[in-house]
Amino acid sequence: MAVPTFSDTTALRPQPPRSLGAFLRSAEARHQLWGYVFLAPMFLLLVAFKFVPMVQAFYLSLTNYDLLSPPHFVGLTNYASLLRDSTFHQSVTVTAYFVFGVCVPLWFFSLGLALIFNSALPARHLLRMVYFLPAVMPVVVYATVWRFLFHPYGLLNDGLHLFGVAPINWLTDSRWTMPGFILSAWWRFVPYFMILYLAGLQNISHEYYEAAAIDGASGRQRFFAITLPLLRPTILLVMVVSLIFMSKVFTNVLIITGGGPDGATSVLSFFIYQNGLQFFKMGVACAASIFLLAGMVSFTLMQLGVFRDGRT
Amino acid sequence: MISGRGPYHTALYWTRFVLVAGFGLVLLIPIFWMLSVSLKPLVEVFQLPMQWIPHPPEWHNYPDAWNQFPFTRYFENSLIVSVVVTVLNVVLSGFAGYSLAKYRYFGQRALFIAILCTLMLPIEVLMVPTFLIVKDLGWLNSYQGLIVPVAADAFGVFLMRQFMLHLPDSLIEAARIDGAGELRTYFWIVVPLVWPAVFTLALFTWRETWDSFVWPYIIITNDSLRTVPLGLQQFQAQYVTTYNQLMAISTIAMVPLMLVFFFFQRTFIQGITLSGLKE
Secondary structure, eight states, X not given: OOOOOGGGSOOXXXXXXXXXXXXXXXXHHHHHHHHHHHHHHHHHHHIIIIIHHHHHHHHHTTBOOOSSSOOOBOTTHHHHHHHHOHHHHHHHHHHHHHHHHHHHHHHHHHHHHHHHHHSOOTTHHHHHHHHHHHHHSOHHHHHHHHHHHTSTTSHHHHHHHHTTOOOOOTTTOHHHHHHHXXXXXXXXXXXXXXXXXXXHHHTSOHHHHHHHHHTTXXXXXXXXXXIHHHTHHHHHHHHHHXXXXXXXXXXXXXXXXXXXSXXXXXXXXHHHHIIIIISOOXXXXXXXXXXXXXXXXXXXXXXXXXXXXXXX | OOTTSHHHHHHHXXXXXXHHHHXXXXXXXXXXXXXXXHTSOGGXXXXXXXXXXXXXXXXXXXXXXXXXXXXXXXXXXXXXXHHHHHHXXXXXXXXXXXXXXXXOOTTHHHHHHHHHHGGGOOHHHHHHHXXXXXXXXXXXXXXXXXXXXXXXXXXXHHHHHHHHHTSOHHHHHHHHHTTOOHHHHIIIIIHHXXXXXXXXXXXXXXXXXXXOOHHHXXXXXXXXXXXXXXXXXXXXXXXXXXHHHHHHHHXXXXXXXXXXXXXXXHHHHHHHHHHHHHO
C-alpha cells in the first residue's frame, strides 16, 4: 500500500544536443515525446471532466447563474446566504449525523468481525462470501430493498413486533429516518470494511505472534502490543475511506425518502442536487459543493498523512 | 488448528463460529425476504405470520415485472455503456500509467500530482458543473454523455503506474534494442506482464459503471437511454408499488453482479480492497 517514489527509476543524464535528427533519435527525445503522447489522452479527458468542472464550480459559486440568463458576478453572496439558510444548516447537521453515526460504531464493529474472521473458523470461505453479498448488491437494489424494509408493515417492524416493540414509522417520523438510514448503512458497509481490515490483518507476519507466544504473551497483550500498532495504517485508512464514502451518500436518500420528512434526510449531496438541478440555483449549489469538497479534502489530507506514516 | 488446545479453546472456536454465522444470517435476512416476496401474490406481501417460502411460488411475477418497463432495452444500454467505459478507461489508464512509470519528461511530477488530485473530486461534488459542460456539448440524453465523462477517472492511472513501476527497465530496453517501437513494446512486453492488474482494473471499472446511478440519473430523461439502475428507480417510484414485482425485478438486476462475483471472487475482493485506495 506504500506509494512508490520517483527515486526507484533511473534518472537520465542530460545530453548535449547535436543535430535535430540526432536529438529525435536520442533517449531524451524518446522520453520527452512518448511520455507526453502516452499521457495525453487520459490527461485531456481529466482536464475536460475534472479540472474544468472544478474551476467552473468555483466560478459559478460567485455568480447567480440560473440557466436562463447569463451569470452575473455576485461575490460571496451565495456563501453568505448559505450561512444564513436554515435548510443548509439542517443539511450540514444531517450529513454530520449520518457520517459520524455510521462511521464511529462501524470502525469497531468491522474490526471486531475481522479479528474473529482472521482466527480459526469453520466454513470461513462460505461465511466470507455471505458477508460479501450486501456489499456487492447493486446500489439501487440495496436502496429499494431497504425502502421496503422500512415500510410500516415491512420486515423491520415485523421484527420489532416479535419483541413487543410498537411499530416505528421509519419513513415518515423525522426522529427515526436517520437511525434507519444508519442501520441500512451498517448492513452494507460493516462487512465491506471488515474486508479492508482483514487484508491488513493478513499482512501482519506470523513471526511476531510466534515470538510473542514463546515469550508467553497473553491474547490481550498480543492484541495491544502487536496487532493494534501494526494495523495502524489500515485503521486510519478505514477511518478516512468510511468518512468519505458516507459524506457522498446520495442514492439511498433519493430512493428511500427523497430528502424527507421535512429535510430530515436531506444530506449535502442531495441539497446540491435539489438546488442545482431542480431549482436551477447553480451559484448556491456550487457554493455548497465547495463546502462539501472542503470537508472531503480535509479527510483526504488525513489520508495522505496516513500514507506517510505507513512508509516510515 | 484446534487440536490439542483443550476444551477452553474448542469452546471459543465454536462460540466464534456461532457469533459470525449468526450475524451472517442477519445479513442474509433482507436478501431472503426479497427473494421470498418476489414469488408471492401481491395480497400476501404484508400478511402475518409471514411465510418465508411462498406456496405456490408465483413465478410469473418475473416476466410480468420485466415487461412492465422496457428492461431488455435497459440491459442493452447498461451493457453498452459499461463495456465501452471499461475498455476506454483501461486502455487510456494503461497508457498514462506507463507514461508516468517508465518515461522521464518535463513536468512529470506535477502532472502526476494533478492527476492524483482528481481522485478527490467525485461526481457528487461536481455534478452541477459537469452537467453544464455535458449540456453545452449537447450530450444530455446520449451515449457519449453516459460514457465519456465516466471514463475520465484517474484511479486506473494510479493503479497501473504502481504496477508498472515494478517492471524491470531492462526488459523494456531489451525490446527496444531488438528494434521494437514504443507502441509495440507497450503492447507486446508491458501489457502481458501487468495482465492481472489490467484484469482487476477492468472488472472493477465494469462493476462501478454497471452499478452507477447518480450520473445517469442526472443526464438521462429519455426512456430509450435508461440503464438498469435508472429503470429500477423508475419502477419503484411508480404511484402504486407492486412490491412483489418490484422485488422480482430487483432480483433480476442483482444477477449480473452476483454472477461476476461468484466467478471472479478473488479479483472482485481485490477490487473491493483497492477501492479503499481510490478514496
